Amino acid sequence: MSEVTATARRPREARNGVNTPVLFATINAVKETPALAKFRFRASSRWIDGTYSESRVESFNGAGEEHTHQTQFGFAADHPAVLVGQDRGPTPIEFLLHGLAACITAGIANVAAARGVTLTSVESRVEGDIDLRGLLGISGDVRNGYERIRITFDIAGDAPPEKLREIVEQSRARSAVFDVLTNGVPVDVSINAG
Amino acid sequence: MSEVTATARRPREARNGVNTPVLFATINAVKETPALAKFRFRASSRWIDGTYSESRVESFNGAGEEHTHQTQFGFAADHPAVLVGQDRGPTPIEFLLHGLAACITAGIANVAAARGVTLTSVESRVEGDIDLRGLLGISGDVRNGYERIRITFDIAGDAPPEKLREIVEQSRARSAVFDVLTNGVPVDVSINAG
Numbered sequence: 001m002s003e004v005t006a007t008a009r010r011p012r013e014a015r016n017g018v019n020t021p022v023l024f025a026t027i028n029a030v031k032e033t034p035a036l037a038k039f040r041f042r043a044s045s046r047w048i049d050g051t052y053s054e055s056r057v058e059s060f061n062g063a064g065e066e067h068t069h070q071t072q073f074g075f076a077a078d079h080p081a082v083l084v085g086q087d088r089g090p091t092p093i094e095f096l097l098h099g100l101a102a103c104i105t106a107g108i109a110n111v112a113a114a115r116g117v118t119l120t121s122v123e124s125r126v127e128g129d130i131d132l133r134g135l136l137g138i139s140g141d142v143r144n145g146y147e148r149i150r151i152t153f154d155i156a157g158d159a160p161p162e163k164l165r166e167i168v169e170q171s172r173a174r175s176a177v178f179d180v181l182t183n184g185v186p187v188d189v190s191i192n193a194g
Numbered sequence: 195m196s197e198v199t200a201t202a203r204r205p206r207e208a209r210n211g212v213n214t215p216v217l218f219a220t221i222n223a224v225k226e227t228p229a230l231a232k233f234r235f236r237a238s239s240r241w242i243d244g245t246y247s248e249s250r251v252e253s254f255n256g257a258g259e260e261h262t263h264q265t266q267f268g269f270a271a272d273h274p275a276v277l278v279g280q281d282r283g284p285t286p287i288e289f290l291l292h293g294l295a296a297c298i299t300a301g302i303a304n305v306a307a308a309r310g311v312t313l314t315s316v317e318s319r320v321e322g323d324i325d326l327r328g329l330l331g332i333s334g335d336v337r338n339g340y341e342r343i344r345i346t347f348d349i350a351g352d353a354p355p356e357k358l359r360e361i362v363e364q365s366r367a368r369s370a371v372f373d374v375l376t377n378g379v380p381v382d383v384s385i386n387a388g
Contacts, residue, residue, distance in 0.1 A: 034327060077296030124239045129233075168383070175329070175338060
C-alpha cells in the first residue's frame with residue numbers, strides 16, 4: 001500500500017481548530033444532496049447622517065433552512081475627515097480588504113487541516129489602490145473602485161515552505177471573496193422612493 | 195438669469211450631515227491637483243484558529259500623506275456551525291454586502307446634499323446567492339463566489355420620488371464598491387512561507 005493510499009484512507013483528525021472529520025462529512029453530504037450547497041447571505045443597512053451608516057448581519061439561509069447568527073453582528077461605515085466624513089467607521093471599500101484576507105485565511109486553515117499540516121501562524125497585509133477622480137466625477141477615464149489590490153501572506157507551520165505555499169494557493173483558488181473581487185458579480189439595484 | 199444658473203451659483207449649505215461646501219472645495223482641490231486623488235487603503239489580518247481570524251483597519255495613505263483612523267477598527271470573521279466554524283464573526287463574504295450597502299448609502303447622502311435634497315430615511319437590504327459546490331471543490335461548473343447580489347433601497351426625503359430615484363442611481367453610478375463588485379479588480383497574491 002503506497003503512502004498516498006494510506007494517507008487517503010486515514011481519517012484526518014481535528015487540526016488547526018478545524019473539525020476535519022465534520023468538514024469532510026459536510027463535503028460528502030453536499031456531494032450527495034447538491035441543494036444543501038445553496039446559501040443566501042444578507043445584510044441590512046440604515047443611513048444615520050452624512051456618510052455614516054450602520055449595517056446588521058443577522059441571518060442567512062443555507063443547507064435548506066434559515067439560520068440566525070449567534071451574535072447579531074453590527075458594523076459602521078463612514079468616510080474619514082479628508083473625504084468629508086467624521087471617521088466613525090472604516091470606509092466601505094476597506095471592508096472588501098478585510099473580507100478578502102479573512103476568506104483566504106479561513107481556507108488556509110481548512111486546506112492545511114485536510115492535508116495534515118499544523119499551522120503555527122498565518123498573517124496577511126492587504127492594500128488597495130484607488131484614484132478618487134473616478135468616484136468624484138472628475139475624470140471619465142478613471143474607474144470608481146480599486147485599480148489593483150495586493151495581499152501578502154506570511155505562513156508558518158510543520159511543512160516545507162513549498163507545501164505551505166501550495167496550501168495558500170489552493171485556498172486562493174477556492175476563495176469566494178477572491179472570485180467575486182477578481183471576476184465580478186452581477187448586482188441588481190432596486191429602489192423604493194417616496 | 196435662468197434657474198439652473200442661479201442654482202449653480204448658490205453655494206450649497208451643509209445638509210444631511212454632509213458638509214457640502216467642504217465637499218465641493220475638496221472636489222475642486224482634486225481637480226486642480228489630481229495627485230491628491232491617489233489613495234491606498236489597507237487592512238491586516240491574523241489567523242486565530244479554525245476559520246476564525248481578526249483584521250485591523252488602522253491607517254491609509256491619501257491626498258499625499260499618511261492618515262491614521264481616529265479609532266483602530268478591528269473586525270472578526272468566522273464560518274457558522276453549518277459551515278464547520280464557530281460563528282464568532284460573520285463569514286468573510288458577508289462583509290462584501292455591508293460594504294456595498296454602506297458605499298451606495300454614503301454616496302446617496304452626498305449626492306442629495308449636492309442637489310439640495312434633505313433626506314429623512316435611507317435603508318437597504320442586500321443579499322447574495324452562492325452555491326457552495328464551487329468553493330468546496332465539488333463541481334467545476336459552479337463558481338466559488340456569489341452568483342448574484344441584489345440590493346433594495348428605501349429612500350425618503352423632500353423631493354419627488356423620481357428625483358430620489360435619480361439620487362440613488364447617481365450614487366450607484368459613482369460607487370467604488372459597486373464598481374469593484376460588478377467589474378472585478380486585479381488581485382496580486384504574494385506568499386512568504388517558512
